[in-house]
Amino acid sequence: MLASLPGMMLLRDAVATPAKIRLGTATEGGGFVLYGGAFVDALKTVEPSLEIQESTTRGTLDNVPMLERGELDIGFVFGEVVHELFASLGGPATKLTIISAMYSTPGMFAVRADSRYHSITDLQGRPVVWNSRGSGLAVQGRYVMSGMGIDVDTYFDSIYPERFSDGPTMVIDGTASALWGGGLRWPGFVTIANNPNGVRFVVPTPKEADLILEKYDFLHRFTVPAGLYPGQSEPIQSVGSWSFILARADLDETVGYRLAAGLHRIERGGLNPRQLGQSTAKNTLAAVPSPDVLNAGVRRFYEEQGLLK
Secondary structure, three states, X not given: OHHHHHHHHHHHHHHOOOEEEEEXXXXXXXXXXXXXXXXXXXXXXXXXXXXXXXXXXXXXXXXXXXXXXXXXOEEEEOHHHHHHHHOOOOOOOOOOEEEXXXXXXXXXXXXXXXXXXXXXXXXXXXXXXXXXXXXXHHHHHHHHHHHOOOOHHHHOEEEOOOOOOHHHHHHHXXXXXXXXXXXXXXXXXXXXXXXXXXXXEEOOOHHHHHHHHXXXXXXXXXXXXXXXXXOOOOOEEEEEEEEEEEEOOOOOHHHHHXXXXXXXXXXXXXXXXXXXXXXXXXXHHHHOOOHHHEOHHHHHHHHHOOOOO
């Protein structure tokens, strides 16, 4: 025990030191931007010595390589891409680490409520928007459809706009039949739902969901609560993943510790805004593939709190 005291004192002193953190979010129109604003504001209330500087990026598409190059300290990344990183798909195992789970991202198609599309098979051959080709949402869509044996670029007339804001507009004006998106209160879905034509959500059937989860066990079943969008009177069952806050490989352990402590204080104090409601230690530990991928400071904080044995 005595041998650990100097380390504990160094950590305590470091926790009181001002620190600047470079955060990568995404472009306007996506859920990462809304989450980023709430994340920065909430942490300011409990960890004012952490100066978090938001950077507008193309989201997951930019955040992962920028973290790997050390150009960002932390960044928001879609769960399917996190899975690929830690499963070493397409390259060596990543040295990036996890700070926290962000929120669950159930994937769904949004169509106009006055359309004839009620199932995924109804959308075969139709123009479908997946957002930009390398975006987290597009990656998620490919995984979910692949679980059903569908190739998105042959089964649908796939569209990959560069701007998030283009997708909802294309569905509303009829240029596209459907938009793939995810999350709870995702801005693109809100835009379509608030249009006079309304929105209908199309998701895998229970049998299709079984096929998807059998093929990709890192995906999960999620429920979109009733009333989350205008005109959505019933809960929706779909599949998707958790999005995460990732850290560069050499992020100072004390910074990870302070971020975990700050999020925990927000959670325990009932200070978390709606966007941060799922960013809890419990959800993080349930969602990570292994505690070994946690930032060392986050892991130390969880151990001190008795959250991780």
